[in-house]
Amino acid sequence: MALIVQKFGGTSVGTVERIQEVAKKLIQFQQQGHDLVVVVSAMSGETNRLLSLANELNDNPQGRELDVLLSTGEQVTIALLCMALEQQGVHANSYTGSQVRILTDKTHNKARIMEIDDQKIRNDLAKGHIVVVAGFQGCDEFGNITTLGRGGSDTTAVALAAALNASECQIYTDVDGVYTTDPRVVAEARRLDKITFEEMLEMASLGAKVLQIRSVEFASKYNVPLRVLSSFKEGGGTLITSEETEMEQAQISGIAFNRDEAKLTILGVPDNPGIASQILGPIAKQNIEVDMIIQNTGHDGTTDFTFTVHRNDYASAMSIIKAAAKTLSAREVNGDDKIAKISIVGVGMRSHAGIANTMFEALASEGINICMISTSEIKISVVIDEKYLELGVRTLHNAFELEHE
């Protein structure tokens, strides 16, 4: 008998029928002898409905009131799920974030969980009840309602699992696990049974949006085994843990990619200390986030400096950089917003030489030119021409034999 925290997202509780399905699933699980704490999101569409009401009334709604408004979405779901459980003969109690209580800081709309009181939940579990908790929300020390930001229900689930020392935190989604890459791009993409937190973080931050990245960080920090499963399909999903043991054979776990970025290059700047900050300072001031940053070793006393930003920020970044280029007497500025980034991710690459070489050779064999390279402990990213994205991903998936276990 184990204590399990399960989280069901908006699509999984999007209709009365789906809520009934979730209730049925929970009862089966409880009958297997598990203690169950369930975290739910707002019914799909509800958060957007509330947001549009807010925007009709205020161009820039107060954070405090926005949280009061949006938190009702999950509050509706917890009550409905408890009713569905009771109808099927199982006792259940619901709790809002304030009721639990899930104490957060005061940052409305993006609050961070500071502390969770587990007393009410433990009391209910001891009585054999299923406990249903509203995701995405908490309250500050003064009782003001806060929300954790979009996708925050995952974070709630992980934080509860950590506070309750749960055996596992299971996130039910509309996909049945984490794949070696996007199955829409590579038909042979394979569901991973296991993946490490670090790998998952790299995958998630690179656009493989199965889990909210903060929830993975949280799970990693408190070492909560995290499992991604489908609400609609049977199957064991993907377990995300800190254990690497069983994965030592695998060099690469998956391939992530995105086409949200644009690159900007400033050529022939004087190779002096402080150049990077002179270029990136004005960018940061405009709250433009920078992803990759590459500076080549200089020659002739000058160097080339390249970085990537979100495609939406390309135009404003470019005008900032052009101004900076003048001040720095740079030779030239250019850029490209038709790029794509592909990354291979795997803890195995730490101990295996030649991974990078395999990657570069595979891309070269298909005539794909690499514009930028950047590496980390467990990841190698390349930037290529956008039009080669799908071909590149398929080529690498094949080169690393990801279709086989």
Added chain:
Amino acid sequence: MALIVQKFGGTSVGTVERIQEVAKKLIQFQQQGHDLVVVVSAMSGETNRLLSLANELNDNPQGRELDVLLSTGEQVTIALLCMALEQQGVHANSYTGSQVRILTDKTHNKARIMEIDDQKIRNDLAKGHIVVVAGFQGCDEFGNITTLGRGGSDTTAVALAAALNASECQIYTDVDGVYTTDPRVVAEARRLDKITFEEMLEMASLGAKVLQIRSVEFASKYNVPLRVLSSFKEGGGTLITSEETEMEQAQISGIAFNRDEAKLTILGVPDNPGIASQILGPIAKQNIEVDMIIQNTGHDGTTDFTFTVHRNDYASAMSIIKAAAKTLSAREVNGDDKIAKISIVGVGMRSHAGIANTMFEALASEGINICMISTSEIKISVVIDEKYLELGVRTLHNAFELEHE
């Protein structure tokens, strides 16, 4: 400068545009120098939407979860109204019942307010903020969300006015005040400028549904001046107070009526002590509410016993009474569910003789037969054949000259 509590019902905040109108009205009011605490209901239709979701999931939803669900309705409105106020440049803070906190007993769906903490509200008012409070809800000592039952937002407003010692509690509705009788029945019906709590209680309990009866009791108990006004029309509305002074001339303030009742009579029961409880005991056991009860003086050692119940309970009450009649060896049982009750209400009748006579004569002059009569300090009720209802009300309105001030 006065502290005023204003309450806006579901229709008054039923759309984004109406919420904007309410915000505008509040700001004008504040600019006149008043401190404002505003109580709002759920947007019209929302409570029913939530209830139907609940009923789809559970034939008999748990009271606790129903309260978690329904309380979201008002929570949405408080946030939206604060956003609308802020957009128009006025600071506002919202509070749910739990946040205030409005402490109630544990009776879910029908909780009673026990205590209100006014600290947060007073702090906000001192800063010049408008305070917006969710009606209809509170929490018990353990932090469980409770609701006060339908119409409970009126009660919230009055309770807040009492706790804050407000100068007036203003209830905005879709009618512009309390009338001498229903204007749909009597075209000459006149809006009353003032009415006493007692009269209002009799009017309200008799189906003149302007205010929820509990809120009037509450206002009377704590002597909170209560004003009914229209959200959509200018005007001073009707003030409900404990003062009788200005009303001494008037004998009758209004005429209330309903056609929701049915009567049952048990004839020729032995005139022994305990008869009434033997008849009504089984009725009460089935949770059937009894309104009028009349027992005539007996003769031949037997008596006749008549009472009225809600029309929906007629069939079940009849079968209970038939069983009781056998046990009591009663002569006969009969009943009628095509009746109507008309009541004349007025504190003036205490000191004026002849009111009853005027009433009975007026009805007789139109050939309306009276089946039952019951009286209280400030009310005389008659039960007549349903088909004479409108005629009876018009006749009495005319007989007591209610169209003139």
